[in-house]
Amino acid sequence: MAGNDKRRGAKRKPGTKKGMVVGSGGQRRKALEGRGPTPKAENRVSHPAKKRADARKAQQQKRERKQSTEGPELIAGRNPVAECIRAGVPATGLYLAHGIELDDRVKEAVGGAEDQGISVVEVPRTELDRLTGGALHQGLALQVPPYDYSDVRDVLEHAVDSGMPPMLVALDGVTDPRNLGAVIRSAAAFGAHGVIVPQRRSAGLTAVAWRTSAGAAARIPIAKATNLTRALKDLKSEGLMAVGLDADSDVSSDELELATEPIVVVVGSEGRGLSRLVRETCDQTVSIPMVGGVESLNASVAAGIVLSEVARRRRR
Template identity: 40%
Template sequence: MEFNDEFIYGKHSVLSYLSSGKQVNKLFLQKGLAGEQIGSIMDLVRRNGIVFQEVPKSKLDEMSDGGNHQGVVVATPPFEYSQLEDAFNLARSQDEDLFLIILDGIEDPHNLGSIIRTADAVGVHGIIIPKRRAVGLTNVVAKTSTGAIEHVPIIRVTNLSQTIQKLQSEGVWVFATDMIGEDMRKWNSSGPLALVIGNEGQGVSDLVAKTADGKVTIPMIGHVQSLNASVAAAVLMYEVARNRLK
């Protein structure tokens, strides 16, 4: 296979990689491209629910650094994603109540990396991210996390609302961050818990907010009533950890 940073390119290389069942961040396809091998690639993409995007040839030239991409490039995660059960197992092994972070559409890799770094510091058992419309595991994320990415399970799911419902069925309380919610100083954060952090600009999506058990807010007295996503996540993670740190 031909590798260039986080990318695999060329019809045969991409087809072989997809057939292996290994994890994929996204597939990029040259606009208007067709053919037997492309058809086989797209069959695998649809069968496995892989996110794909049609782009101009110039974009693929840039991603492959001028390599012979033949109109198709796959972006691969530098680290393998974990399963939800891995987080449950980690909490059990440490005899702790489950503590999860759910990221609803975080797009900035630096924010994701910072959140992973703080999560490791306070003992979070796993971070859940969506497959679509959100940043995945990249080298920038890994670098920003300063090695924490090796210690916190990162779980990527297709549907956040369904995942939240699954957690609730397992006895996990799910709280979404919101400008109007329960003051974090009065918030009961004991027991198995998952905290939802919203997108940098839009916050937590309506459907996810409705699925959550409650909303929590960070009290602020300044003129700018908002915090950077990674900062807000850090404040709330430490609020949860305050009663948990041994």
């Protein structure tokens, strides 16, 4: 009979009783192992605290990846390089191709770089082709660090300290860096105190924007707003009037009576113009009078026309 230790050949050695002993958790290979102390909430699978911790870690890794990909920009071309050095763009290096023709622009760039303590490095033309990504560099390229954007509040304070009625320019979804650079150049030329770009869905101050601005980005502060609509509302609460460029507006830029007041000119994207929320936030929208047959203007051209009109009225 099973379990009968009285029959012949069925005797057990002492201490080999089957089953568990009270408090032992099992014996030998069947013994239970303790789990140890209870882990923290953020280390427990499926715990809300762990999910929050994982999300924070993922965001940190994303920021680190973004920072690692942000490197110096190269401005290519003799005229853009000479203009940027003349304007005092914070550069870290000037690259010259071997055997470059030393015309007036190259001599000015090299002399200005040496005066500003910018290192001048001669490299083979093939290496300069690689560094500039095949851009038309004409044997000259300027290395600039990633742009250090200002805060919207700092730009406003800079405008107030100028002693003139503040005039700012805000871009709503302008994604072409050439347009960004051209708007910055117009803003500097017509007396604007700063430019505001949204953090998302907008061109940044890349080498292309630096080149198009012809160094103007070094003379005028540029701020990055997390939310453009909120930034415009904050500026309005400080006494500025928001004027948006809209081709469908019944008010012409020739009738812009707000030009002499504290103002922020809002320029829409190349295709769809102003977004709905930004348009609703503006105190007034204006259009540029044009002859028939032309639907719209480039964003930077439209911005230059309106800023010129604002500057003309302020001179009067």
